[in-house]
Amino acid sequence: MAFLEVSCLKKIYTTRFGGSQVQALSNVCFSAEQGEYVAIMGESGSGKTTLLNILAALDKPTSGRVILDGMDLGQIKDKEITMFRREYLGFVFQDFNLLDTFNLRDNIFLPLVLGRKSVQEMTDSLKPIAQKLGIQDILNKYPYEVSGGQKQRAAVARALITNPKLILADEPTGALDSKAANDLLALLGEINRDGQTILMVTHSARAASRAGRVLFIKDGEVYHQIYRGNSTNEQMYQKISDTLTLLATGGDVR
């Protein structure tokens, strides 16, 4: 079985008074191997966010299953779900989601503190990560004192520090300028080469072109996917752009 197995996900939202129903995901199936770097693309309303929420165990599918490293997300008890998220998943958000009451170090420590790790353990695991992300000099600064790129790097450090099985990134470059975005993407690529599985939801073809595989979602289904194979980032970018053009014009790539 694959490392991440997503089979036949269906999600139907019912409006508050039980009136109309909205189908956010109709049938999403895909799998990913350990160490893969998968980007998920799609237009607004295509069901990207719903998919991500289900993968993050924040939401439950109407039907279908998600299995991560042999664990069925649907079987985890409500009480343990938070712990599961904390231990096995790392999150990177578009708007960083750093707490302004903590300096960067404490922001990164947050999941470990919640997991009741010792101070020694925390400092030990922070050191290599901070070094790799180049934030060792700004650990004592507060979020409002550093740039967007630095904030996002701190957020990546927070996602990495628990040594998660899977990193879920939701538009990680969305709030960054192009320079900072490129730096961050390079960093994510590097982390992936170290063996970290990453799943990234994005709008940006530039961001997606760094991934090993790109899934396109349309109307709640996986519509198409592109494998990198041996192509360079530029070639990958071209392929993605072509697909997006096709998607937009309504052509059929299959």
Added chain:
Amino acid sequence: MKHGFYTKLAFTNIWKNRRTYVPYILTCILTVMMYYMVKSLSVNPGLRDMYGGSSVAVTLNLGTYVIALFAFIFLFYTNSFLMKRRKKEFGMFNILGMEKEHLARMILTETILVTVLSIGLGLGLGILFDKVMFLLMCKIVGAKISLGFFVSGSVILSAVRLFCVIYLIIYLKAVYTVQISRPVELLRGSSTGEREPKTKGLMALLGTILLGTGYGLAITIKNPIASIGVFFVAVILVIIGTYLLFTAGSIVILKALRRSRRFYYQPRHFISVSGMLYRMKQNAVGLANICILSTMVLVMLSSTTSLMFGMEDMLKIRYPNDFAVHSREPDTSGQNDKIFQKIEEFCEAESIPVENKVRYASLVFVAEEKGDWFETNGKEINVNGNTSGLRALFFIPLSDYNTASEEKKMLAGNEALIFSDYEAYEKPALGIFDREYQITGHLEEFFGNGASDTNIVTSYYIVVTDEEFGKLKEIGEKELGEMGTAQTYYGFDTSASGKKQELLERQILDIIVEVGAEYEGNYNGFMESRIGNRRDFMGIYGGLFFLGLFLGTLFIMATVLIIYYKQISEGYEDRERFEIMQKVGMTQDEVKGTIRSQVLTVFFLPIAVAGIHIMAAFPLIRLLLAVIGMVNVKLYLICTLVAFLVFAILYVIIYSLTARTYYKIVRR
């Protein structure tokens, strides 16, 4: 724009913001109501007819100024909070095409709406409850209840005028805020970035020193005269100290906690400590306000209630007999005998029982204690200076003592018995003028003559032989003139009804005048009755008690609202924070626990500190009360405890309500 547009908009705006507006409008209504009631009571004609009513009226009138000032500060504060919350809304309107003048007009309509609503309802309720209040006060003060419904046009007018001015100022402030800001700023409004507070070690240290000094003064003070001055100094020191400690001290402590890694990096502490650091920056002043308000409420309530309930004790101490006649020599050819005889004859005729009759002569010398020698300093005693060495010496002849206390003490030569009310006299001998006495016994108690108990200096009651008394009398008259003449105390109790006592009261006054006239008005004496003074005491202490309750309620209301608004505004700010925490792996339960501990700290820190303040102030206030004759420490202690308990219960109720609203906001 269409007619009625602004009115409609104002209504919807208030409705949309009801979570913050409803408490605000309620506060407004209550404040108007309070103001109207106190003001109306102070001019109530029924009050003027009441015995002791004038002192109540004065106290109440003073209270209206306090309430007016308080209403202004408080409504202004609450409104600026509301406006801060609504900045974003204004920005939105502005961007959607409303010009600033339109905004101003919208705010004006809203303000008018609130004004009309609060003044209308406030006055309505005020008039309704005014009678209830008046009846309650009559009950407390113990006056007869007059019928009729009293509505004063001038009071209504003054309330309308006051609150219109307050709302006008509030409106101008709001318009000014909107006027000077740009739309982008308005949009960002309530969510401007927060910086970590700076450590102000020096201020924290200063706060500690001031608070310590204030406490020290309050605890160590022994001298009742100095206590009034000390009280104000201590209050000011403690207030400043409280502000400093809440603002600077809290941050110093929190930062120290954060430095302790083992403590800090635990889930509960981690979030609380960092959260509190930010919270204290915005809230320190608010919390200090709450703390000081609570302390004020508690001091006021405990002292006024203990005065009210201790009044009978105070009366008994100040007026040991139901009726008493004090007179001073020269008692030209037995006026006293004549007067006392006439009183007793009258009692007999009216069948008023005369019990516990006492009559004794005494000599009073105020002197400075110098070892076992007392220096009378001629006629001048400097009371402005240090009074710690000053003593009042009461000399009583043995025969009078024995008759009055129904004892059979024996004394010979220069032997003397002594009783002391504050500081015991431990020396074996006592000297005054050229006389010297051997102390052969200490008395367990002494029938005070009331007047001497109001002395703030220590009094010694010394029983000497009749012969020695006569010698002292001669010397006293020679050395001190009129100040040194002997006095006569005549007093008795009676179990007669109040009506009979009032009759007797008037009769004694008549007798004194009548007998005095026989001797060309030369009678140097006066009458005191417990029944007459009870009415005065009731007027003063009942009025104070009533005002204490009233202002206490007002302050409690203020405290409640400050807390409520604090929690709500924080709720909105914390919402985002807790969302993030949940995203990065905090369970609902952990969020709930953290919220609880933060809210608890913010809530109970001020009241805990207020409790400490009260404890420190206890000895000082006890002394102050003793100055006005309230010496029942146990009663005061009970009153303090009850006041604190009632306050704490109210506080817990507010807490649970607020915490629920807060949690609702945060959880969304």
